[in-house]
Amino acid sequence: MTRARIPTPGSARTGADRRIERGAQATVTTGSGAPVDTGRRRLLAAGSITVGFSLLPAVAMAQRAAAGEAASAAAAPGATAPPVPARLPGSLNSTPMLDAWIRLESTGRVTVCTGKAELGTGVRTAFIQIAAEQLDVAPAAITLITADTARTPNEGYTAGSHSLADSGTAILNAAAQAHGLLLDAAAVQLGVARDTLHTEGGQVLAADGRRLAYGAVVAGVDLHRTAAPVSPLKDPRQFQVIGLPLPRVDIPGKVAGGASYVQDMRLPGMLHARVVRQPSYGARLVALDDTAVRALPGVVQVVRDGSYLAVVAHDEWQAIVAMRALAAAARWEESASLPDAASIHAYLMRLPAREIMVADTRAGAAPTGRRLAARYTKPYLTHGSIGPSCALAQFVDGQLTVWTHTQGVFPLRAGLAEMLGLPTERVRCIHVEGSGCYGHNGADDVAADAALIARAVPGQPVRVQWMREQEHTWEPSGPAMVTDVAATLDADGRIVDWEYQVWSNSHNQRIDNAGRLMPTWALARPFTPAPPKPIPMPEGGGDRNSIPLYDLPRMQVRHHFLPDMPLRVSAMRSLGAYMNIFTIESFMDELAQAAGADPVQFRLRHLKDPRARAVVELAARQFGWPGPGSRAPGHGVGFAFAQYKNLMAYMALAVELDVQRETGAVRVHRVVAAVDCGQVVNPDGVRNQVEGGILQSFSWTLHEQLRFDRRRVDSYDWSTYPILRFSGVPARMDVHLIDQPGLPFLGAGEASQGPASAALANALADGLGRRLRDTPLGGARLREGAT
Structure with a gap:
């Protein structure tokens, strides 16, 4: 393995020195100093x-x-207009x-x-x-x-x-x-x-x-x-x-087990609280006798507001015991009716949609040639934070302070102020890192819990910790999605027409108002969530990355935005980019096969952007693409590329794996990625993000699927919502960075999710000899595809 030459602090460097060598892996020793x-x-x-x-x-x-x-004043007749500020x-x-x-x-x-x-x-x-x-x-x-x-x-x-x-x-x-x-x-x-x-x-x-x-x-x-x-x-x-x-x-505090997360926070005189959640969406509390609960050791307060229930105690175990007793004492009326999980994608396509034309460069008669079409689907996904959501709050003299792992302290402050009827200047939100995030998980909701409970016991700090089943069943999910794609190849094997459609609920139900805070739904005077709305492109929501970066002479991209949401959904890392890149890059492989072309060369044939070409070429070269001509049964390689949001980091990667046809087990041997995120600030930090994103994407693509019946969510723990285990981690991951000194920073935190999913799917198709288009690809679906 070659090593990049990393100048020491104080040394002069040239542009060549600053460019991290293609194919080089930086080796860093961290000392105690x-x-x-x-x-x-x-x-x-x-x-x-x-x-x-x-x-x-x-x-x-x-x-x-x-x-x-x-x-x-300058607009007055005869006046000279002032310069427009930069x-x-x-x-x-x-x-x-x-x-x-x-x-x-x-x-x-x-x-x-x-x-x-x-x-x-x-x-x-x-x-x-x-x-x-x-x-x-x-x-x-x-x-x-x-x-x-x-x-x-x-x-x-x-x-x-x-x-x-x-x-x-x-x-x-x-x-x-x-x-x-x-x-x-x-x-x-x-x-x-x-x-x-x-x-x-x-x-x-x-x-x-x-x-x-x-x-x-x-x-x-x-x-x-x-x-x-x-x-x-x-x-x-x-x-x-x-x-x-x-x-x-x-890192040092996390590795050493120090107080690193909001879950670790302890304040003087702190009380502990637990919430009793409704058993399903819209459930109503119809009866409760909390006499025995109030008499339990350590119980300070039972909080009830309509169907909102919580208990406050002196220590955490006392709060858990009281929560269980309170749950047993509560009687609920359930009314939720969820769609059939087995036909959820057909159900989504029947919902009323707001039609958005994302891109349309079609003009004149449609070209002739070989036309291919495919449909891909994605289930609901949960964030699955390793540490269930937690927040602390203290209400003193009409002033609320909340310690929270929200991703937006200012929007949360506005939502909490509305919920409690306080001026925003009377609410302070302080971010403290949480052990699990990347998207709109339960962080804002648990902050609302802490605020409601702290108001009931003014003066004392209150710590609210969700239970695992609450995290899994009540946090917002990543939306299920359907994509249809069709393309025409001319006689030279070039794409001459492209048609793309995506069906998706909102990917952003973040805190626009108090009604977006889930605990407010159970209050005696509930709040109504702000209506869902699409995120405009080029950022996009369900349509994020729905426009290919490839040079296509004719293209039409449509987004069927679905305001009705049968399950609670919101932002999950990369939003619609994960599914859209999965579809586009899987289909590029299908088109390459139909054209009789190598998948990498087929992509380069349709790419003019020099930075895009550079990451594709670097990833292919460092991988040794495509490898030996003949491979053992079940052995496959796959490739994929995208630029996140067509605005942020460029990324290409290749995957090599084996599939056991009898069991459907997948073993990823190696992953080679190339990334251009503009000026690199910390190469190890970029690699951390890219590698972590690849693992998360592999987990989504192979294993993850939120399960539910006609009344409630059934994925309440790690057995009912399996994720990637350590045994599934690739044996080797190499991330090669193309540094661009002086160019703008291009975010790399979500660059991996889409390309990693498609490269994995393409490698599976190569190893199986059959294309799987409905995630998760692992488990029974993969075993069926392997036969």
């Missing part, structure tokens, strides 16, 4: 830290209002004040804020690297504050692989501008020209040898100003931190 961010733990112990940051400053609002007045980079465009992102202290300490949350993707480390690079300070000198409605910018949700593209870009530019202001202030203080100064290790150095630590300069720096559209960014050839595999700051 790696910096560990203990700021979060100090925060949890101390309760809060007051930082005077400007979030949506009155000054900025006034500047915008003044700009509007100027525009109106769009600021990344999330600076919505939160333009520099001091919302960067704070400099006289101690030399740097505080960086982001509205994005750490979800296990390693973005905390990447944000620290970005700021450290532009400010010329050691990463250990930076304190990073994430997703807190009292202290950070409002960046909406941490979703869609936007963290680096939006927040990372904002931090990159804010830090660069702060660095320039430091040089300006130092030049005045030293009485020299600014261009004679440079910075290193948190110090400003003059040509005559004089040095000023940043702390000695900050008094002359005013960051309470609007960011400029153009920043004095460092030349990528001089990068010393960006591009290095800096050890992730969140």
